[in-house]
Amino acid sequence: MKLINQFTIWYLGISVIVFLIGGILIFYKLESEIDFEQGRELERQLDRYARKMESMDDPSILSKDRLEIRELPLNQALVPFQLGDTLAWHEPLEQVERQVKAGRSYLINGKHYYMSTYNIMIESDDITETVVQTMVAIFLLLLIFIAVTSRLVSKKILQPFHSSLTKIKEFTFKENQPLVFEPSRIEEFEKLHEFLNRMSARMLGDYKIVKEFSENLSHEIQTPIAVISGKLELLLNSPITDQQAKWIAASHQSTQKMSKVVHSLATLAKLENQEFEGNQQVNLSALLNKSIADYEELVAIKQISLHQLIEPDIKIEMHPNMAEMLVDNLLSNAIKHNEKPGYITIEATPSVLKFRNKGEKPKRDVSEYLDRFKKGNPNSESIGLGLSIVQQICRIHGFTLEYQFIEEEHQVTIQLQN
Missing domain, CATH: 1.10.287 (Helix Hairpins)
Structure with missing residues (x-):
């Protein structure tokens, strides 16, 4: 995963947590503010009605659907402002709704009156819906903004990193020069x-x-x-x-x-130090035929029959000396680790080079023979470096090397094209 993608995922994850916590805080804050303002507004309405009643002979004419006026005994203590909720008919919705109700008592013109009024209550579900919709909208806007700007910003901020990475990939011992980077303002x-x-x-x-x-x-x-x-x-x-x-x-x-x-x-x-330079088009078919001819006498002495399945004019891109080392080591290895009488089969196509030879069953995992100084028979003439050289050549050129022992056969397969 790219660094900018990991940063983006972490940032969005943190944003989701912050939005959840912020949404909960905003919900409770909105709810308390709405309740407070509704109470203040109802209290102001009651005070206005009380002031009007001071100049009226018959206060009952102020009674409306949402205003209740009730006279109390003069000697009864004043009722302080009270806020609660009730169920009442709501005309626009044409149904009973939960509403907020406020009431208090006043001394007006020598009389004691209790007045109460109510108004539609903004319910928690409405507040929750508003908060969720707002937070989701903000989060989507943030997501779009990050998706659009992160690529542009990352190219500028991480440009020194990509430049440095390119220089590190291109670093070789052959040039004999230490890494030198462009100055960066990032510490x-x-x-x-x-x-x-x-x-x-x-x-x-x-x-x-x-x-x-x-x-x-x-x-x-x-x-x-x-x-x-x-x-x-x-x-x-x-x-x-x-x-x-x-x-x-x-x-x-x-x-x-x-x-x-x-x-x-x-x-x-x-x-390993990549001291071989200058890859060329090498005719693998001709190289295999030449190597077979060089080992012809040794193959005959060891009573080994050699079978060739080599397609003509196979061209591969590699250093000529390394190509020769590759073929010689593979053929020499197949001869040394063969039986008497035995056989060697060489198959070559533009995509695969394969050597098969009869031989003793390995005493250990065949993959270990790719390591240095590892061989099946400690008393053999082999020094245990042939396949290590082959493996290193394959790594340099991007070939895939596979060594197997199947049905009494040693099989070395090289994928020339990945």
Whole structure:
């Protein structure tokens, strides 16, 4: 959910609560004000009638439908102003309605009179209906206003955020430049920009140190490995015992494996740091056929039958070196983890690349083999980095990699088009 939508939902939720509380307060305030003003008005009417009666010989002529005049004993105490309600006939509505009634007594021309009058009462239902209609109308207007203005306002207020997000997405180690953001008048964005600038500068420094270390290590370790391999080959060609030959062969095999590990780790580091640039149109069909031809002798030695279901002239957009690494690692993995005799089936279409080979049942979840140095047989010649390199190449190009073991078959499927 977008930030502006979350803000809007929270604001509307708070507005609903405020409107409910405000509506209840307005209802009780209106009700008390209306009752008070009605009482004041009825009291003023009674006072006017009392003043008129002072100049009249016969007060009874003032009696009307809504005015009641009754003479009380002179020695009776004055009745203070009283306000209540009663049921009376309402002419316009032609029905009995609940009405507010007011009364008090006056001493007029030496006589004691009690007068009362009444008027239509504004009921709670009428007040509630008015308040609800008003609040709903205001809320709808607020909703329309927010819907119209939130997008316009958010574009202006959140523009520095979107600009910063774009710069973060475009940040790469290849440019070797820390993040630099446009100045913002919003304090929170300025703090965020300052933090991101410091963090990117520190990341570049750490990356440079690690890169130099890995490059130096990879370079420096290759020389002693080459020397050791050369000396071991010389020893193998010298007069030695069978036991010594076995030890020397094992040592030579270990040095070759060490060389492969160093080379593969260096390749993975380059892939993760996105040091391969310049994607091109690569002919996947031709690349697969070339790789199959390169491994033809090894496939024959291991008694593996190879089946090809490759559509002609398949073009994909990727770096040529990475495309070659992808195909070589997939084919090499299928050969190493096969049986004797066994088979490999390669299927390739513009949307899917699939390798299937016969092999032993995995001893663990096959998804773990995509991690570094994870392999089914610890004693195998594999160094456990082939599928990790394949997975990293797929991530860089947006391909989807799936590894399954179904019906005695290892199946590696790559969706070339998402």
